[in-house]
Amino acid sequence: MINKNSGFLQLVLVIIIGIIILSYFGFNLRGIVEAPQTQENLGYAWGLVTDFWNTYLAGPVLYFWNDIFIDLLWSSFVENMERIKAGDPTTIQEMAPSVNIQ
16 A cells, blocks of 8 residues: 655655665765856746746736735634634634524
């Protein structure tokens, strides 16, 4: 059986084992990462990522985060948690139609 809850721990162990194997074969990770060519390649890749974010993703993601998640969901959640804490009915309970039984 595959345990899907151990994904993060498994990833960390694989990375540690990978570093140990590279060290055994004589690879100097610090030297590789600090090499001018590597730094230039990483800078280029980071530039592509930031351009992609600014051009395509920033607008929709920030709209969703600020206008939908924060304004609609989070604010209502916090307000209703404060009402529950104070012992007051939530907004859903206040807006729900009630039946008068006589």
